[in-house]
Amino acid sequence: MRRTDDFNTRVWKPALVEAGVIEEPKPGQRHEAAREHEVHALRHFYASVLLDAGENIKALSTHLGHAVPGCTLRTYTHLMPSSQGRTRKAVDGMYEASASASDGPQTAQGD
Numbered sequence: 555m556r557r558t559d560d561f562n563t564r565v566w567k568p569a570l571v572e573a574g575v576i577e578e579p580k581p582g583q584r585h586e587a588a589r590e591h592e593v594h595a596l597r598h599f600y601a602s603v604l605l606d607a608g609e610n611i612k613a614l615s616t617h618l619g620h621a622v623p624g625c626t627l628r629t630y631t632h633l634m635p636s637s638q639g640r641t642r643k644a645v646d647g648m649y650e651a652s653a654s655a656s657d658g659p660q661t662a663q664g665d
Contacts, residue, residue, distance in 0.1 A: 605634050
């Protein structure tokens with residue numbers, strides 16, 4: 555048995571039962587097999603929190619122990635928040651800044 559499987563069975567799943575997240579298995583049966591109930595889900599939660607907070611992929615890759623950021627991108631891209639709102643805000647901000655700049659005669663270069 556792998557160490558993570560052992561940890562899931564002996565520690566993690568009983569903790570989820572205690573917290574009321576999953577049901578206690580019936581006597582003689584195992585806990586329900588579901589990816590979202592495995593301890594590895596904590597890693598995905600951690601990644602999603604950091605991505606949502608704006609952490610960059612390179613830094614997240616280092617935090618997760620990935621050798622290259624490409625691995626992090628392939629694994630966690632689906633967790634990345636949409637950048638559409640940030641993009642619109644950046645472009646709107648640029649236009650607002652240019653609209654408030656004076657284009658009157660005082661901005662013309664002297665002869």
